[in-house]
Amino acid sequence: MIEIRNISKWYGSFQVLTDCSTKVDKGEVVVVCGPSGSGKSTLIKCVNALEPFQKGEIIINRISVGDPKTDLPKLRSHVGMVFQHFELFPHLSIIDNLRLAQVEVLGRGREEAGEKGLALLDRVGLKAHADKFPGQLSGGQQQRVAIARALAMDPFCMLFDEPTSALDPEMINEVLDVMVELAQEGMTMMVVTHEMGFARKVANRVIFMDQGQIIEDAAKEEFFGAPRSERAQHFLSKILNHC
């Protein structure tokens, strides 16, 4: 489904990513963790070409992301993405946030898009808020709307970049619950997060990054059992104590 082959990326002379390779198979959930500044966001943004990369290749469903001939808007419309700061469009109502890309990109009718939007809002428990504006919702509610907005495009995989790290602690679980449910339904997911409880519950593999490199890429049991690298052990002990 998603194949990342030897990706390297530079900001000027500063190398953010060094020779990163991994893959996410259909129906798999892969969690990416690592210290701040290690390049997790950069890597996940390379997957849907929000960031360009200079070396290597990323293949999604047999389509090469870095190929200049690739129709990026079309590719991205099939790859859902959820951001740390929600990024709902503040000038549009909740239902219009869900409708916008369905109508403009997929060419669905307003009514069909609205129905689809309402069904997804219902699924994340926010149908009653359809006509409100993003500023009127709590952080946790906004993030659930953002997930629904991505799902409205019928994506074949979903990318999450620290979806709960901007939330107050009491709102984290309402978002994680939605994500767990999604994972259990078989959605292919690549998730940057430090929520190890989530990783334990649904991840197939865990990737640990440091200084732009993938240090560890292991099955969940293996990773939590005995991470091979010292840095991953150190990182893990720090965040697990923290929780």
Next chain:
Amino acid sequence: MDFSSIVSALPDLLQGMLLTLKLLVFAVAGGIALGTLLALARLSSNRLLSFLAGFYVNYFRSIPLLLVITWFYFIVPFMLAWATGKMHPVGAFASSLVAFMMFEAAYYCEIVRAGIQSIPKGQVNAAYALGLNYHQAMRLVVLPQAFRKMAPLLLQQSIILFQDTALVYAVGLMDFLNTARSRGDITGQLHEFLLFAGVIYFVLSFIASRIVLRLQSKLAVGQN
């Protein structure tokens, strides 16, 4: 002071005000449209486009409006003749309108550009991530938010434009001020007419700037 002849001049003055407002409305609409295109060009990753737009803006911000108005009065008929091969009489109104649009676009451009730059990068990324292309992201996500944020400044600039329309006396257009001046001359009550015109400009600009204040406080509350 004798204000008696102002009453009989009211229909003429109203005509003049209509011309002023017509000039204003078209110049604001055209200026903002052209200014927005210039802002997009300035922010474009195409170096040449961005350089040309930057040059345009800096050029028009460095010369007096009065010069542009008189200059266009003489040059627009020639440009049309060059483009169509025939000499067209253009008239002072059309040439002044083009002058205002092109001059004000330079100022509107800078306002819109600041507005676009104030929208967080994450909003653009979210728009792209949903599959919108550049034009859709701009039209549906970035510009609506930028205009909302910049509405008070755009209106402020338009109030300045309202006052600047009086410069069309230079090409002989009978706008509000020029009508008042000419009627004052004829009736020998120039002081009274100018005083009256001043009051009218003040009242209209004052009302408009109150609207700007209202808008500003409303936007401040509406932010999340």
